[in-house]
Amino acid sequence: MLKKYISYTLLVLMTLGASACDSWLDLRPVNGVVKQDFWKTKEQVRSALMGAYASLNGNYRGDQITEQMFLWGELRGYMVAPNTGAGFSDIQVVYGNIQPTNPIADWSGFYGTINLCNNLIENGPAALDTDETFQIEDLENYVAEARTLRALMYFYLVRTFGDVPLVTEAIDSDEDELTHPKSPREEVLAQILEDLELAEMDIYEEHETEIASKGRLTKYAVNAIQADVHLWMGNFEEAVEAADKVMAGPFELVQQENWLRELFVEGNSMESIFEIQYEAPQNNPFYNMFSTVQGRRFLAYPSVLEDIYGFDIQFPDEIDARSVDASLKSSGEIWKYIGLGETSRRAATDSYANWIVYRLADVMLMKAEALSQIGRGEEALEIVAEIRERGGAIDATEEDPLPSDGNDVVRYILSERARELAFEGKRWFDLLRVSKMNNYENLDLMLQAAIINAPETNLNSILNQLRDTRSHYLPVYNRELDSNPELVQNPYYLK
Numbered sequence: 001m002l003k004k005y006i007s008y009t010l011l012v013l014m015t016l017g018a019s020a021c022d023s024w025l026d027l028r029p030v031n032g033v034v035k036q037d038f039w040k041t042k043e044q045v046r047s048a049l050m051g052a053y054a055s056l057n058g059n060y061r062g063d064q065i066t067e068q069m070f071l072w073g074e075l076r077g078y079m080v081a082p083n084t085g086a087g088f089s090d091i092q093v094v095y096g097n098i099q100p101t102n103p104i105a106d107w108s109g110f111y112g113t114i115n116l117c118n119n120l121i122e123n124g125p126a127a128l129d130t131d132e133t134f135q136i137e138d139l140e141n142y143v144a145e146a147r148t149l150r151a152l153m154y155f156y157l158v159r160t161f162g163d164v165p166l167v168t169e170a171i172d173s174d175e176d177e178l179t180h181p182k183s184p185r186e187e188v189l190a191q192i193l194e195d196l197e198l199a200e201m202d203i204y205e206e207h208e209t210e211i212a213s214k215g216r217l218t219k220y221a222v223n224a225i226q227a228d229v230h231l232w233m234g235n236f237e238e239a240v241e242a243a244d245k246v247m248a249g250p251f252e253l254v255q256q257e258n259w260l261r262e263l264f265v266e267g268n269s270m271e272s273i274f275e276i277q278y279e280a281p282q283n284n285p286f287y288n289m290f291s292t293v294q295g296r297r298f299l300a301y302p303s304v305l306e307d308i309y310g311f312d313i314q315f316p317d318e319i320d321a322r323s324v325d326a327s328l329k330s331s332g333e334i335w336k337y338i339g340l341g342e343t344s345r346r347a348a349t350d351s352y353a354n355w356i357v358y359r360l361a362d363v364m365l366m367k368a369e370a371l372s373q374i375g376r377g378e379e380a381l382e383i384v385a386e387i388r389e390r391g392g393a394i395d396a397t398e399e400d401p402l403p404s405d406g407n408d409v410v411r412y413i414l415s416e417r418a419r420e421l422a423f424e425g426k427r428w429f430d431l432l433r434v435s436k437m438n439n440y441e442n443l444d445l446m447l448q449a450a451i452i453n454a455p456e457t458n459l460n461s462i463l464n465q466l467r468d469t470r471s472h473y474l475p476v477y478n479r480e481l482d483s484n485p486e487l488v489q490n491p492y493y494l495k
Helices: 011-016 042-057 065-077 088-094 108-129 136-161 185-202 210-215 219-233 236-247 256-266 286-290 302-308 360-372 377-391 406-420 427-435 444-453 456-467 478-483
Strands: 080-082 272-276 298-300 355-359
Touching: 042 065, 042 108, 042 136, 065 080, 065 088, 065 108, 065 136, 065 286, 065 355, 065 427, 080 088, 108 136, 136 185, 136 219, 185 219, 210 272, 219 236, 219 272, 219 355, 219 360, 219 427, 236 360, 256 355, 256 377, 272 360, 286 298, 298 302, 302 406, 302 444, 355 360, 360 377, 360 406, 377 406, 406 427, 427 444, 444 456
Parallel strands: none
Antiparallel strands: 080 298, 272 355
């Protein structure tokens, strides 16, 4: 049973240390600080917010949230192949044998972060009554950051699982309800938009340092998430409006020759909007995922270089600048998080590249996608051309869709997003978003991705699975079902 008191000075450790508990929102205390002794000073409120951010790169049940972001966004997109270090759970997803026992479907880390945000939103304002030095503007910004982070977590959940439990009240004592049923995805998306609208009014445009402005959420990050959510929902005018706010901000595309170094080696570039920070000694999970040294878990399918980037061995000098020695190696090694340059790579002790959640090129392509659906195809193609020029795209991947044909334009944009954002946790969400447009008019896109790269032994079953749109969402993890009697399994997995 949960104890009556919760440690708020170490809120983040409640997320990191709950791996032994079966409750889907286990919040066992780590020391004896009672609730009424916390939320007294601005420093305590700030530390609670920092704890929420820290939970993004902490381990919960063995996984970091950034690892889940990668797996949820890439494994079913068929650009990433399992290698010798892949685990059983990875292989089962790629082979289309997704079961509720697969820990890749574990959402507990996301709900841990959500509860940290809920606690700050609910309890943080109390510090105004006891700390005369606490400025109302700072409190409102902290609450806005927590709302934005909560919205981001729910956006990952709703895209991955569909209907999910919607919890907006803090859980901090044993009287609080620990079990919640799923809410319809429409209700979750409405809450996301409400959180973002409220946050936009109070969140700061920048923080005290440049790194803080990249590693913490700002007004521009709110707008980036709004653009993404509206695009997912088919609210194209609203998506353009939100993207325009980002593009009016202090961001620039990095130069082509500095693409790898500024974005992925040094991090926090002028193109970055929000990235989850890593620094020594806190390593990210990607060295073991992509390194050839320690039993590499994933590599890129050969089709990524050949079909997506258009590389032809007969014309070795014609090569997309974002491909070989940037996003990947010709061997298929995924290079974005491993490489330090064309030939030098990180050591295991130096694996602390940030995880980029949003950057300017991503938002520009979001805007292009939205424009393509509201009769502004020429503007959309101009944006694609700008991204291609910066990226050093080759003629072989250039297309010439009619600007008036929104569906052809959006499919071209999807291909360009694959080139620009390869291995950044975007591919499956992009495929699903575009596939489901106009009552799954573009379902062939995900089918074709599977035909090219899915294991031949399982191809027919994978294609049949993908044709059932219920399969596009992961199952509820069995441990959540066991601990929460209010939950029901997603329909596809009730067979």
